[in-house]
Amino acid sequence: TQLLEQSPQFLSIQEGENLTVYCNSSSVFSSLQWYRQEPGEGPVLLVTVVTGGEVKKLKRLTFQFGDARKDSSLHITAAQPGDTGLYLCAGSNYGGSQGNLIFGKGTKLSVKP
Amino acid sequence: NAGVTQTPKFRVLKTGQSMTLLCAQDMNHEYMYWYRQDPGMGLRLIHYSVGEGTTAKGEVPDGYNVSRLKKQNFLLGLESAAPSQTSVYFCASLPRQGGGNTEAFFGQGTRLTVV
Numbered sequence: 001t002q003l004l005e006q007s008p009q010f011l012s013i014q015e016g017e018n019l020t021v022y023c024n025s026s027s028v029f030s031s032l033q034w035y036r037q038e039p040g041e042g043p044v045l046l047v048t049v050v051t052g053g054e055v056k057k058l059k060r061l062t063f064q065f066g067d068a069r070k071d072s073s074l075h076i077t078a079a080q081p082g083d084t085g086l087y088l089c090a091g092s093n094y095g096g097s098q099g100n101l102i103f104g105k106g107t108k109l110s111v112k113p
Numbered sequence: 114n115a116g117v118t119q120t121p122k123f124r125v126l127k128t129g130q131s132m133t134l135l136c137a138q139d140m141n142h143e144y145m146y147w148y149r150q151d152p153g154m155g156l157r158l159i160h161y162s163v164g165e166g167t168t169a170k171g172e173v174p175d176g177y178n179v180s181r182l183k184k185q186n187f188l189l190g191l192e193s194a195a196p197s198q199t200s201v202y203f204c205a206s207l208p209r210q211g212g213g214n215t216e217a218f219f220g221q222g223t224r225l226t227v228v
Contacts, residue, residue, distance in 0.1 A: 006155075033216070033217075035217075040221070040222070041221060041222070042117075042203050042205075042219030042220055042221050042222055043156075043203075043217075043219050045217065048216065088155065088156065090217070101146070101205075101207070101217055103148075103155050103156040103157075104155060105154060105155035106155050
């Protein structure tokens with residue numbers, strides 16, 4: 001069974017601080033996605049990384065896929081209250097019989113003004 | 114462009130009652146999924162479908178049934194609701210995998226309470 005472990009589970013910081021969220025697995029994934037979910041809404045895709053060592057930037061968010069494609073990190077610079085939400089990582093494998101996305105449990109981020 | 118639409122958005126059931134949750138997508142996606150989300154548990158896969166007429170069990174399938182008679186619709190049924198099925202249910206769809214294009218599109222969720 002493939003599992004994705006996210007850490008930390010909860011994070012409460014002040015506006016302007018930096019933070020990093022981690023997503024780790026013992027399994028290799030073909031690609032890994034990061035989603036953000038706001039209260040009362042479904043998750044929305046932020047980024048997909050597919051190449052080991054890949055780094056993608058989305059404004060103040062930096063995503064990295066581990067060289068071995070088993071882990072990923074999300075770094076937020078100068079966090080804003082609008083960054084508050086649940087961050088989920090999800091891994092998938094091409095050609096798998098399930099066509100399944102495996103989700104981590106999420107990191108609940110609260111950014112206080 | 115509606116994307117993924119779930120109905121209903123809220124429902125309260127009595128223990129033992131049955132109901133069906135409907136998920137409809139207009140993106141011609143092959144894969145569709147039903148997840149439940151409980152506090153501290155993230156998203157757990159209930160059932161999924163890789164194409165019209167096919168369904169398969171996920172991580173937590175007990176107490177649920179599904180059907181995919183049409184490509185655009187994926188139904189989740191609860192035959193005899195139990196309080197343990199109180200949760201927020203999300204439907205998602207995915208295009209056929211390949212080339213890194215594996216974005217899952219989610220509905221807005223159905224909040225189900227079983228009393």
